[in-house]
Amino acid sequence: MASTTAPSRNGSAERPDTQPPPARPTGPSAWRSRLHRWDTKGTPYALVAPFFLVFAAFGLFPLLYTGWLSFHRVSLYNVDRAEWVGLRNYEDLFTGQVSHYFWNALLNTFTLGVLSTVPQLLIALGLAHLLNYRLRARGFLRTALLAPYATSVAAATLVFALIFSPEGGMANWVLGLFGAGPLHWEAGRWSSQFAISVIVTWRWTGYNALIFLAAMQAVPRELYEAAALDGANRWQQFLHVTIPALRPTILFTVIVSTIGATQLFGEPYLFGGQSGHQGGTDHQYETLGILMYDQGFHSSMLGRASAVAWTMFGLLLLIGLVNALLTRRLRASQ
Amino acid sequence: MSRLSLPRARSGSAALVSAVAALALALTGCSSDEGSASADGKITLTVGTFGTFGYKEAGLYDAYMKQNPGITIKENPTTVEGNYWTALQTRLSGGGLDDVQALEVARISLATSEDLADAFVDLSDAPGVDKKDYLPWKWDQATTADGRTIGLGTDVGPMAICYRQDLFKAAGLPSDPESVGKLWAGDWAKFVEVGKQYQAKAPKGTAFMDSASGLFNAVVSSSPVQYYKDGKLAYKDSASVRTAWDLAVKAVQGKTSQGLKMFDTPWQTAFSKSTFATTVCPSWQQANVQQFSGPGNKGKWNIAQPPAAGNWGGSFLAVPASGKHVDEAKKLVAWLTAPEQQAKVFQKVGNIPANQAAYDLPGVVGYKNAYIGPDAATGLIFSTAAKSIKPAETGPRAGDLTGAFSTGVLLMEQNGKTPEEAWNATVRQIDSTIQ
Numbered sequence: 035m036a037s038t039t040a041p042s043r044n045g046s047a048e049r050p051d052t053q054p055p056p057a058r059p060t061g062p063s064a065w066r067s068r069l070h071r072w073d074t075k076g077t078p079y080a081l082v083a084p085f086f087l088v089f090a091a092f093g094l095f096p097l098l099y100t101g102w103l104s105f106h107r108v109s110l111y112n113v114d115r116a117e118w119v120g121l122r123n124y125e126d127l128f129t130g131q132v133s134h135y136f137w138n139a140l141l142n143t144f145t146l147g148v149l150s151t152v153p154q155l156l157i158a159l160g161l162a163h164l165l166n167y168r169l170r171a172r173g174f175l176r177t178a179l180l181a182p183y184a185t186s187v188a189a190a191t192l193v194f195a196l197i198f199s200p201e202g203g204m205a206n207w208v209l210g211l212f213g214a215g216p217l218h219w220e221a222g223r224w225s226s227q228f229a230i231s232v233i234v235t236w237r238w239t240g241y242n243a244l245i246f247l248a249a250m251q252a253v254p255r256e257l258y259e260a261a262a263l264d265g266a267n268r269w270q271q272f273l274h275v276t277i278p279a280l281r282p283t284i285l286f287t288v289i290v291s292t293i294g295a296t297q298l299f300g301e302p303y304l305f306g307g308q309s310g311h312q313g314g315t316d317h318q319y320e321t322l323g324i325l326m327y328d329q330g331f332h333s334s335m336l337g338r339a340s341a342v343a344w345t346m347f348g349l350l351l352l353i354g355l356v357n358a359l360l361t362r363r364l365r366a367s368q
Numbered sequence: 369m370s371r372l373s374l375p376r377a378r379s380g381s382a383a384l385v386s387a388v389a390a391l392a393l394a395l396t397g398c399s400s401d402e403g404s405a406s407a408d409g410k411i412t413l414t415v416g417t418f419g420t421f422g423y424k425e426a427g428l429y430d431a432y433m434k435q436n437p438g439i440t441i442k443e444n445p446t447t448v449e450g451n452y453w454t455a456l457q458t459r460l461s462g463g464g465l466d467d468v469q470a471l472e473v474a475r476i477s478l479a480t481s482e483d484l485a486d487a488f489v490d491l492s493d494a495p496g497v498d499k500k501d502y503l504p505w506k507w508d509q510a511t512t513a514d515g516r517t518i519g520l521g522t523d524v525g526p527m528a529i530c531y532r533q534d535l536f537k538a539a540g541l542p543s544d545p546e547s548v549g550k551l552w553a554g555d556w557a558k559f560v561e562v563g564k565q566y567q568a569k570a571p572k573g574t575a576f577m578d579s580a581s582g583l584f585n586a587v588v589s590s591s592p593v594q595y596y597k598d599g600k601l602a603y604k605d606s607a608s609v610r611t612a613w614d615l616a617v618k619a620v621q622g623k624t625s626q627g628l629k630m631f632d633t634p635w636q637t638a639f640s641k642s643t644f645a646t647t648v649c650p651s652w653q654q655a656n657v658q659q660f661s662g663p664g665n666k667g668k669w670n671i672a673q674p675p676a677a678g679n680w681g682g683s684f685l686a687v688p689a690s691g692k693h694v695d696e697a698k699k700l701v702a703w704l705t706a707p708e709q710q711a712k713v714f715q716k717v718g719n720i721p722a723n724q725a726a727y728d729l730p731g732v733v734g735y736k737n738a739y740i741g742p743d744a745a746t747g748l749i750f751s752t753a754a755k756s757i758k759p760a761e762t763g764p765r766a767g768d769l770t771g772a773f774s775t776g777v778l779l780m781e782q783n784g785k786t787p788e789e790a791w792n793a794t795v796r797q798i799d800s801t802i803q
Contacts, residue, residue, distance in 0.1 A: 110458060112483055113461045132800050199633065199634050201638055201643075218782060220782075307631075308630070315779055318783070332768075333801040
């Protein structure tokens with residue numbers, strides 16, 4: 035490109051009649067114009083380059099390296115002695131020795147995702163709607179929403195582990211008020227997944243509520259006034275004005291929460307204490323992220339862990355594809 | 369939103385400031401590390417440990433730094449051994465190891481195997497090290513096939529039983545250490561039987577033992593054949609694994625165990641709530657009993673002889689070959705594991721020395737724990753048990769096997785699985801990760 039355009043540009047400088055803006059005939063100003071062109075064309079690339087360089091080093095390289103590892107048998111402490119096994123790791127995962135745990139983890143990732151994402155977004159929507167009214171101490175309330183998001187996963191999970199503890203935890207005390215027996219939250223499949231969803235919901239609801247709130251404030255007031263004139267009450271306004279206007283935002287939060295749910299790791303890992311590395315004694319809340327960690331760092335089978343990582347990557351690509359299709363349909367319908 | 373934007377901008381700049389501060393800290397942290405090695409002739413030795421090694425508590429680092437003015441010691445402790453080992457494995461390939469690394473007995477077989485042995489230096493030629501001082505089986509465990517000893521024993525884990533004399537009394541059982549020891553002398557099955565007797569008259573809301581997985585591990589640990597035989601994984605045919613499993617099943621079905629996950633927070637809380645009457649007490653467990661039961665329960669615990677002598681836990685100190693100050697690190701390890709120092713650690717935190725020369729020092733055999741049964745012969749019980757331990761063959765994945773079986777027992781206790789289901793799940797777990 036550069037070699038072909040450069041002479042032609044020189045040529046244009048000698049024959050001003052061929053170019054529409056012929057106002058730069060002399061040598062130095064031709065150089066300046068070239069510089070200017072590079073500036074306008076090249077600067078954006080130069081400015082985004084650091085991101086892509088960093089991405090190549092810390093995103094792309096690990097991604098490809100993990101892919102390479104997933105075809106090998108590698109132990110954590112002897113990465114240089116990798117042994118080629120072809121698709122063995124993937125076979126292990128889908129039909130072999132680990133398949134029991136893999137499908138279990140996939141199902142858990144899905145159920146935990148639904149259990150935490152759906153209430154989280156519904157509550158966030160409701161909270162945002164309430165905060166959109168003229169409330170007293172509105173600024174404080176809005177800031178307070180972000181507090182859970184700013185709390186570290188470890189701190190939040192440890193507190194919730196105490197709440198759901200079988201030894202005098204608060205959750206069992208509440209159950210006791212209703213006459214229900216004490217529950218061993220961590221041991222049961224559904225009770226443990228419920229407890230973990232509570233942690234996730236607690237941490238992310240405020241964040242989503244703020245995003246919804248920002249979008250709600252962009253909805254023109256006239257729409258509400260018109261609806262009110264037509265006799266719509268608050269609930270109907272919410273249903274027929276707010277929700278449709280928020281559709282792209284809702285889609286965005288759904289996608290982001292889904293990606294977050296697919297990668298769920300910290301909460302179940304820390305919630306499980308000694309058996310957190312395998313998602314509970316019975317793998318009852320083992321997610322794909324935990325399975326990857328367990329295989330790679332607990333059992334030191336890096337190749338198999340890499341295969342889990344690439345499977346997760348494929349899953350996320352699939353989610354991204356669904357997202358793109360949905361967005362396109364949404365745009366077409368508008 | 370305008371009200372929001374102001375604090376956000378402020379917090380943005382605050383984040384920037386703190387990021388810069390963190391960067392500055394990191395930079396100075398790096399430079400001080402590098403500088404101390406060469407510039408002023410001072411050497412910083414780092415020691416990676418897990419749990420409680422007791423060196424800081426016994427003032428040993430300070431003493432060593434006073435004797436060797438050119439050396440600064442920094443300990444990098446991790447609470448849970450599992451996390452420590454995971455990090456250590458990563459660093460073995462990725463770099464960033466400490467000058468001295470502690471190794472738990474369940475990992476020593478892997479560390480001495482062909483895969484890892486070259487990562488550590490031979491310590492048998494370290495200044496002042498005398499092979500005869502160490503318990504022979506402890507020395508052999510850390511010795512590779514080609515005769516290099518890559519770890520020096522710090523402590524061993526002879527088992528005893530810690531029990532609550534107040535709860536025993538309330539359940540109509542004898543409560544002095546000698547009579548209690550006689551209740552179950554010679555056989556772990558008797559221990560489970562005593563559990564049934566206890567449970568029949570137990571104070572409300574208490575169980576005989578904290579966890580059946582503790583019982584399982586204790587039974588296996590006191591057997592000469594455990595998970596490995598002739599260099600091969602042989603847990604399925606191991607008599608001790610079978611016996612231990614059956615006893616654990618009995619304990620669970622007789623509801624004599626509280627079903628706690630050992631070392632987890634609920635387990636720690638249960639100590640202070642006095643909800644169980646016994647726990648298996650390897651020497652290092654004394655520190656936990658005291659810490660978690662709290663001052664309010666002082667004088668309620670006592671200690672008795674176990675049904676059978678066995679070893680549970682204990683550690684080594686190793687020096688990674690990749691370290692910058694290998695010779696200095698070797699000197700430090702030799703000093704830390706010498707009899708005098710091990711005796712001090714024992715008196716401070718209760719870890720029984722792996723160096724048997726330490727048993728002859730004053731204040732070891734005669735030691736009495738001020739918190740646990742002030743009248744019990746703690747030092748005598750543990751040193752006797754340590755000498756009568758029959759070493760069992762161990763293997764590269766012994767630590768993972770212990771973990772898998774503890775989980776297996778918990779499946780019955782916490783997840784309501786039948787013994788068959790739990791056994792099958794355990795076998796599946798082992799088959800899927802250990803090849």
